[in-house]
Amino acid sequence: MPRDGQLTRERLLEAAERLVERNGFAATSVDAILEESGSSKGAFFHHFANKRALAHALVERYVDADLSLLRAGLDAVEAEPDPVQKLLAFLGFYENWSGDLTSESACLYIAVVTERDLLDDQTGGQVERAILGWRAAVAELFRKAYAARGLTHGPDPDDLADQLFVVFEGSYLVCRALGSGEPMRAQLRVYRQLVESLLSD
Amino acid sequence: MPRDGQLTRERLLEAAERLVERNGFAATSVDAILEESGSSKGAFFHHFANKRALAHALVERYVDADLSLLRAGLDAVEAEPDPVQKLLAFLGFYENWSGDLTSESACLYIAVVTERDLLDDQTGGQVERAILGWRAAVAELFRKAYAARGLTHGPDPDDLADQLFVVFEGSYLVCRALGSGEPMRAQLRVYRQLVESLLSD
DNA sequence: TCGGTATCAGACTGTTCAGTCTGTTGTATC
DNA sequence: GATACAACAGACTGAACAGTCTGATACCGA
Known part of the structure; x- marks a missing residue:
């Protein structure tokens, strides 16, 4: 299933930007970003060391x-x-x-x-x-x-x-x-x- | 110990304002407000129905x-x-x-x-x-x-x-x-x- | 064909959170 | 001094949270 990691990373960033602009950073959970981007925990923490790195x-x-x-x-x-x-x-x-x-x-x-x-x-x-x-x-x-x-x-x-x-x-x-x-x-x-x-x- | 409830309420609001202005609302926990104001959970939820009411x-x-x-x-x-x-x-x-x-x-x-x-x-x-x-x-x-x-x-x-x-x-x-x-x-x-x-x- | 590695999937964990609940204490009123 | 109630104190609870871990799966070079 893994093909283009950059694409997944981009999707995560796009979803995160939407949610963070809407509700702020602290109020945006990683789980919410995963749901918004249709991704998984494994994908997220593969691309970002932690939430702050995001x-x-x-x-x-x-x-x-x-x-x-x-x-x-x-x-x-x-x-x-x-x-x-x-x-x-x-x-x-x-x-x-x-x-x-x-x-x-x-x-x-x-x-x-x-x-x-x-x-x-x-x-x-x-x-x-x-x-x-x-x-x-x-x-x-x-x-x-x-x-x-x-x-x-x-x-x-x-x-x-x-x-x-x-x-x-x-x-x-x-x-x-x-x-x-x-x-x-x-x-x-x-x-x-x-x-x-x-x-x- | 309870004497002037309005004073406690005011102390809670002052502490909350400092913390919320510093870090935003979601990133400010009720516990942090209690520590900052030197108050207790009982006091907080006596004066405010919930965090949103604050x-x-x-x-x-x-x-x-x-x-x-x-x-x-x-x-x-x-x-x-x-x-x-x-x-x-x-x-x-x-x-x-x-x-x-x-x-x-x-x-x-x-x-x-x-x-x-x-x-x-x-x-x-x-x-x-x-x-x-x-x-x-x-x-x-x-x-x-x-x-x-x-x-x-x-x-x-x-x-x-x-x-x-x-x-x-x-x-x-x-x-x-x-x-x-x-x-x-x-x-x-x-x-x-x-x-x-x-x-x- | 076969190891190696990047890319995930998702169950799991320890912590922190908002909110509850039970009990205690000051204080005003009669 | 008994009663009543506002004003707490703080242990407790279930949910949500960031982050971990064990695998699985695709792809690539040799």
Whole structure:
């Protein structure tokens, strides 16, 4: 029966991600993951030394996907020559992306950060990698837009960049609380409008 | 030994809040709460029908405190006659407040929203009460500032108000992830600067 | 064809968990 | 001082949990 171990591992990760995003890590039992993925205990502990090792793999995988989403946004606006328009189009990309979100959508970062004893060097470092990845890329867009507008003062580009990440995460939370994907769209739009106002002074 | 039951109940709630904010609800055992509060099983289940009832009491208590913080901000700027300055001073109040935050600071909303099967009518309704409370009050400040500036278009005041809540929550998450209270201060400052820019057009 | 190894399947184990139950103690009331 | 009851204390229970262990089964190189 064993054929492609990587496929089984992937199925386990997918099932785990669904359940952890839904209920958090501690509330997600290994047995529940097995049922969701149609796998067995033997398979699980063959691929992961323990539950924590699953968390590590889960977060690393999620950060990779998240940074791919960042790159997708950057790629989508690469051709735009004007730095200000480029930044605004970049933000518009995610407004557009957020159209797919439902009330079921959730972010793994929230689950990871909720449980402090899960936030070890491994998982903590991965989440940090995501935050710093977004910061570096988006701050660069802000710096070039600042330069194009001849702005010498104003909010720190790094902080402005972090604000986008913060809006993503805060919106995920509000979406869950209000049972709708709409707040994400509204909040990304507001952030873009605020940035637009800042750069039009 | 039994004297003031309310005091014991309060000690249980305080201990539970510390632990739940630290590790989430599912990862916080009743036994851990008993140890943290120096109480007993008998005491716990005398005051709470079950663990879920504790969650309900915990969230209601937290929302009350959160809305008190909102009122504190409103009260602090009540004397300011100019609507724009009032709004900016209001936001400044929380920048100031955020100075007390450490890397240990956390928000119960994140823990509640993380675990979907904890988000029933009871807890969900309480978190909604908090969001709508902030939205109503802050949107009102925005509407008056808009009127004072003669602004007829721009971001929706409700969405602008939600953005403050979103920035709070997203910043809590980033603070936890980066192990510092600094991002909260930086993000509240950026939000205030963006609003300032919007209202100075 | 035959060992070797990766890939599982699932019974089993020790621990931890939420919740129960029995009994005790302070304290107010008459 | 007897009664009544709220406020515990803590031993106990059944279920759920993470993790172990013994095999079984496919596939691969020699």
